[in-house]
Amino acid sequence: MKIKDIFKNKTSMNTENTDKDPIENEIENVLNEVETAEELSVEEQLQKELANEKDKFIRLFAEFENFKKRTTKERIDLFKTANQEVLQAMLPVLDDFDRAMTQISKSGDETLAKGVALIHEKLKSTLVAKGLEQVEIKAGDSFDADFAEAITQIPAPSEDLKGKIVDVVEKGYKLGDKIIRFPKVVIGN
Structure with a gap:
């Protein structure tokens, strides 16, 4: 029960005095101001809560956008380097092929050197096509x-x-x- 309601009940019980006392008028005015202040404070509290919720929403939305950007970037990086393990495993083979090409060119057999050179170029071009x-x-x-x-x-x-x-x-x-x-x-x- 609010203070104003208590005051109204007390004044209604006192029916023999129909004129309001100036003190009672002042009390009633003060009670009206208190009630208005209570209503404002409730409204202010609701405004603050609304502002807090908006702030939380904006921060959550920004965090989600950053998450989407980060995962997209990680996915693109993953696609770019998906062949990395296979290509790393092929590098010793490519090194052996380079050494073999050097030795075959020293041997003097031109047809063998030409055939191996074609295969060597095909291997290199395939690896380059995969991003190496x-x-x-x-x-x-x-x-x-x-x-x-x-x-x-x-x-x-x-x-x-x-x-x-x-x-x-x-x-x-x-x-x-x-x-x-x-x-x-x-x-x-």
């Missing part, structure tokens, strides 16, 4: 640990090769922008 690229590093380039793996250092054959790549022992390959095998190099010091 060779990391371009050659002797004389500056050594960068982000793109090559130094396996040893040897005394530089000349002054201009100090701190640079002297020899490439194993070729490096990348799939898209990601290096899947770093080239192994020898550095001069």
Whole structure:
């Protein structure tokens, strides 16, 4: 029961006095103001709750959008590198093929060299079609640990090769922008 209701019950019980006392008028005015303030505070509370719920909704929506973007990016990256394991398994075969090509070209049998060269090119073109690229590093380039793996250092054959790549022992390959095998190099010091 509200204060105003209590006050009205008390004044209705006092029926012999029909004129309102100025104090009673003042009390009634104060009670009306309190009731209005209570209504405003309830309205303000509802406005605050609504603002909080809107804020929660906006944050949840933004979080969901970020989740969608992240999973889409991860899915695209997965599709780009889906062949990575297969291609990594094929790299030693490609290396063996390169070594075989070198030895066959030394043998002098031109028909054998030509036939193996065709097969070698077909294998390379198939791997390139699947996204494999060779990391371009050659002797004389500056050594960068982000793109090559130094396996040893040897005394530089000349002054201009100090701190640079002297020899490439194993070729490096990348799939898209990601290096899947770093080239192994020898550095001069």
